[in-house]
Amino acid sequence: MSEIISLAAANQHLQYIDPGTGNSSGISEMLAPSACLNAAEKKLAFLYLDNSVSSIAAFWNFFNSNHACALLSSSMKQEFKDSLETLYQPHFIYDIKRESVDGYTMEKINSSLEIFISRISSGYSVHDELKILLSTSGTTGSPKFVKLSEKNLVSNTKSILEYLPVQSSDVTPLNLPIHYSYGLSVFITNSVKGGKIICTTKDILQREFWSDFEKYQCTSLAGVPYVYETLFRTGFTKKKFISLKYMTQAGGKLNEKLVDVFSQFAEDHNVRFFIMYGQTEATARMSFLAPEYLQQKKMSIGKAIAGGRFEVDPVLHELLYFGENVFGGYAESWKDLNSYRQELPLHTGDMATVDAAGFYFITGRIKRIVKLFGNRINLDEIEKVLNEQFHDSSFICTGLEDQVLLVGVKNFQDDEKIISHFLHSKFSIHPSVIRIKQVEHIPLTDNQKVNYTKFMEQHGD
Amino acid sequence: MTNTEKLIATFSDALTLDASKVTDALTYQSIPEWDSISHMVLISRLEEAFDVSIDTDDVIDMSSVAKAKEILKKYNVSF
Incomplete structure (x- = not known):
């Protein structure tokens, strides 16, 4: 059994809540017997997900099988879906947006999970270690995927849980897509150690999101810089959120003005604000700035997570990262799925400096x-x-x-x-x-x- | 250009959507083109087009074309 699933299944406080109906379910109730999906040969599944409970059930059922899953956005344009499916020829497809898929038969796995299975068996092999494929670029339809193993996920989850105050009394809204590395890390870390998870398909620009936030007394919020810009524009920092315990930011550099605004908000409301750094090639997370250094080490990406380590290339000043969470290469079509090779260090493509106290600062970008x-x-x-x-x-x-x-x-x-x-x-x-x-x-x-x-x-x- | 025409043109531009699809009944997140990204573009384009400064609460309340008209009326834009 997958280690992540064992951990999540052992978390007795874990509840996935559908804010639309108020219904909640644990992970064990979601899982069909793994025999339903398992096959002698390891295959590729394409999962087109949103953050609903049914998407999460689909995700866990495939995660529990011996197959590899590419996590994709359900709102991706159909023409992008078509071209990705031509390039990767997935054996399974989960996509509630479609009634049928050419060349596939629909099968009911359990009362709530319907999937498409290819009528002809794909003739390629999928590497043993390959577990998850993530797009590097969201909904833009780029065929370039990052190859991740379960070991990558376990390692990054454990490192994140070392520094984020995730606990069983938490109520975590899924406001970032779970097919995105940052959103996936919020989802997995909280499944392993958190409590209630609000599986919302509403976003921060919808009233329902905020009424659910209030109703369920959510304890955290995660965001890329763009989310923080939106929160600021919509008056978030002028309000009070009594249940809010901590906020995280990753996915790019937050501008200095907003760092100041949200640091102040955090201080005024007794909220811990974590500025973090990572990329999909490192599963998600590489470093974080402890909230107590927000002012003193402003604009720093902090220090490497537990189990990870940075170096700066002396000539190019490129930030290099070492850790078990480093990916096993890219895929651009099914031809790349029969390999998984971790190469250390990870070349982040960012330039950095480090100060005497060991805090890292991004100074520029090499990668185009x-x-x-x-x-x-x-x-x-x-x-x-x-x-x-x-x-x-x-x-x-x-x-x-x-x-x-x-x-x-x-x-x-x-x-x-x-x-x-x-x-x-x-x-x-x-x-x-x-x-x-x-x-x-x-x-x-x-x-x-x-x-x-x-x-x-x-x-x- | 009347205010209604201006409103439709602004929506069409910000949402990258044909003007014929901009009807009162159109709501946020009901089509892929009206997502959180284009919504924020829309707000700033409406501010420019009508020379108003839209309140924080109204950014979220502007969840349909009809709502946009209603809100802009508060800022003395008539339709």
């Missing part, structure tokens, strides 16, 4: 990505796709402070809006964060590589 609304966008991929789509023009892409996707274009005669519309339909990037600049030429370095630094200097204002 921009995080928009918590979703990671691969800039090289965007550039490549744009160059292919509009082949008479040339493109250069960069990110500005995780706020804007800056696109430089040479030789584009049509309306620039065509470019933003294309990026929106292809990658679900909201046009409001896309800035397009016409350029005379794409700046190059002395050795004829694209000079992003120069492009930013010229157009990044």
Whole structure:
């Protein structure tokens, strides 16, 4: 049996609550006999999830089987689902949004779980250690998945439980999607050691979310920078939440103003505020800043979690991480599922410094990505796709402070809006964060590589 | 442009949605285009378009097109 399931099943305080009906259930009631799903051969399952109790039941049933699961958003566009399914040929699909899937038969596993099973057996093998596949970029439909083992999950869960004050009297709202590494870590750590979990499909911009928060006396809240910006804009910090015990922030750098606002809120209301750092390649978490250092070590990502360790590359200043939670490689199609190889250290793609007391600070980014609304966008991929789509023009892409996707274009005669519309339909990037600049030429370095630094200097204002 | 036209154009732009789909009955999270991200874009675009400053509580209350009109009326925008 899976160690995570054993731990969650042993947690007698664990209750998954559907705030719509008020019904609650434990993990044991959710699990069908594992024989229903188990097969001689290990297969891949695609689980399209929201944060409802039925999604959670689907997740645990597959987690309890010997198969590997890719966790995906149920609200992903159908065309993205189609292309991912072509690339990965999953044997099982869980998706309540569809009545039928071509080439699959629907089967009822128990009274509440219906899944699609492929009529023909996929002819590829899935590595023994491979347990979970997570997308690196949310709902953008990118086929790049991070390969995680159960050992990765167990290790990261234990490290997180060393520092977060998770306890059996907690009431945790699932306000982040469980198919996202941060949301999954909230879900798993609380399943193992927490109490009530509010399986909500409402978000923080809906009244129902806040009335449930009040009704169930929720004790924590988790958010990426964008969630904190929204909380601030909607007047969260002017209110009182008597039950609130702690808040966590991860998924990118929170700006200094909001760090101050929420530190003050935390101090005024006796709430512990944890600023954390991680990425999907590290299962979720790599470091955290203990709340007592919020002011003294402002903007620091803190220190590595228990069992983990940082180093800074002396030449590139890249932050390197060592720990059992480091992933086993990427997958871009089913062909990559027969391997799982952990390579240490993890190259985070971020640049960092460390102070004399051992606190780490992110100073920049080496990796060509921009995080928009918590979703990671691969800039090289965007550039490549744009160059292919509009082949008479040339493109250069960069990110500005995780706020804007800056696109430089040479030789584009049509309306620039065509470019933003294309990026929106292809990658679900909201046009409001896309800035397009016409350029005379794409700046190059002395050795004829694209000079992003120069492009930013010229157009990044 | 009348205020109703302006409202529809702002919704259509912020939600990346065809103007014909912007009806009074349209509600938050009922379509993939109106999610938490586009909602916050919508709020700032409405503030710009109507030159108003929308209250924190109204950001959450603006959960349908009809509601948006009702709320904007409080800020002296007539429809």
